[in-house]
Amino acid sequence: MADDGFSAARLFSQGVSYTYDDVIFLPGYIDFPADAVDLSTRLSRRVTLSVPCFASTMDTVSEAAMASLSAATVFHSNADAETQASILRAASPGTPPPGSSPRPPPTSSAARTPSLIGVTAAADHRPGVPVSEYMTPAPRTASAAFLADEGLDFVPLISDGTGDVVVDLITALDVERIRSYPKLGTPSLGADGRFVVAAAIRTREEDKRRLEMLVKEGANAIVIDSSQGNSVYQLDMIKYAKRMYPEVDLIGGNVVTVAQAQNLIAAGVDGLRVGMGSGSICTTQEVCAVGRGQATAVYKVAQYAKDHDVPVIADGGISNSGHIVKALTLGASTVMMGSFLAGSLEAPGVYEYKLDADIPNSEGNNNRQILCCSANSTWLGHYCFDHKAIDTVLAEVKGWRAKWSVQKSFDLSAASQLLRCLTTGSLSMSWRSYS
C-alpha cells in the first residue's frame, strides 16, 4: 500500500511538543457503516465504559445528574467527605433524572417490601380519594407509545423475580433519548447494575477517610486528583489504597511523561490520567512552567502504558469531536472533559450567559456592555461604562431572556452533546483505520 504520510513514531520523536491542533491524520478507507462501530472501552484495568468519554472531576461539571450520561463521571472532591459520598449515593439508577419530579407510584403497603400496583399522572390526583380509584394498573413495559397512550410522563421499572419491587423510574425524556440515540442509550453499568462512577480524592492524610467512605458507597474507581501526580504523596496514597482496597481500580495522575508514568505504574495504578496545562481553564504551564503539548503527552504515555495494560485517560483540552478522535487515535482509551460538558443540563453549575450589546449612554454614544446573567435571571454581574443606562440594559435583558428560553429548549443534554460528536462518522473512520 502506498504510504505518503509521516508515522506517529517519527512525528513524536523530533523533540517538538504538539497540541491536538498541531496534528492532523491522513484519512483511511471506509468499508463499514457508522452504527457498526463498538464504542465501548476501558476506563481503567477492570472498569469498562459504553462510550469513551466521561466528565471531569470538577464541581461545575460532575455531580449526581451527570452519572446518567452513558459514560462515567468522576465526582469532585471540592466538598467534605460526607457530601461527596452522598453525591455518589445519589447517582444510583433509582435516582430520577434532573428536572423531573416523579411522584412515588402507588405500592401495596401490606407487603414488607412494597410492591407496585399502579401508576398515576399528576393531573389525576384527587385529594382524599383512594389512589386505587384513579390509578392505571402497573405497566410492565416502558415504551414511548405506552407513555403517550396513558398520558404519563414516567413509568416504573420493576425488578424480575423480586415481587414487583420498583427499582427505577423511566421518564418520557429517557425513552426519547434512547429512541433517538440508540448507541448512547446503553449506559455504562458496573457489575452491581449501578452507573459506573468514580470519585476523586487528594493525597492528604484526611483523604484516607474520604477514600474509605467512597469505597463503601460503591465507587467503581478512585481518581487521585493532582496536577502533578509524580510525587511522594501520591505514591504513598497509591500504595495505601491498593493495600486497603485491592478490589477498587485506582487512577493516578496527572502525568505527561514516561518517567512520571513509570513511577505511578510501578506503585500499582490501574489507570493514568494525562494532561498538565491542557485544560480550558488550566494555568499550570503559565504558573508552574511545566507541562507538555497534549497530543505528544497522550502519545508518549499511552505508548508506555499499553505495555503494562494500563488504560490512559486524555484529560482536558477537548473542544471539538476532532480532538476526541485525535486523543483516541494517539492511544488514549477515554477522554475526560470539563468545559465541553459544563453547559449541559446534567452539569450542576448555573447557566451563565455573556452577551455583548451596544447600548446608548446618557450622551447618546454607544457603549459596549457585557452582561452576565444566570439562567434564572439572577444577576451575576454586569459591566457597563455608564450606570445611567442600566434601565436600558435591563430592558434589553428582558428581550434577550425571551431568546434564551428558546435557546434552552434546544436539547443541551450532555448525552446529545456527546452523540453529536460520536456519530459524525469521523470517529468510527479513524478508529477503524488506526486501531
Ligand SMILES: NC(=O)C1=CN([C@@H]2O[C@H](COP(=O)(O)OP(=O)(O)OC[C@H]3O[C@@H](n4cnc5c(N)ncnc54)[C@H](O)[C@@H]3O)[C@@H](O)[C@H]2O)C=CC1
Ligand atoms: N490537569 C492540570 O493541568 C491541572 C489540574 N488542576 C486541578 O486542580 C486541583 C488541585 O491540584 P493540585 O494543586 O496539583 O493539588 P495537590 O493536592 O496535588 O497539590 C497541592 C500541593 O500540596 C502538596 N501536597 C499534596 N499532598 C501532600 C501531603 N500529604 N503533605 C504535604 N504536602 C502535600 C503538593 O505537593 C502540592 O504542592 C485538582 O483538581 C487538579 O486536577 C490544577 C492545575 C492543573
Ligand SMILES: O=c1[nH]c(=O)c2[nH+]cn([C@@H]3O[C@H](COP(=O)(O)O)[C@@H](O)[C@H]3O)c2[nH]1
Ligand atoms: O489549572 C487548572 N486549574 C483548575 O482549577 C482546574 N480544574 C480542573 N482542571 C483541569 O482541567 C481539566 C478539564 O479541562 P477541559 O475543560 O479543557 O475539558 C480537568 O479535568 C482538570 O485536569 C484545572 N486546571
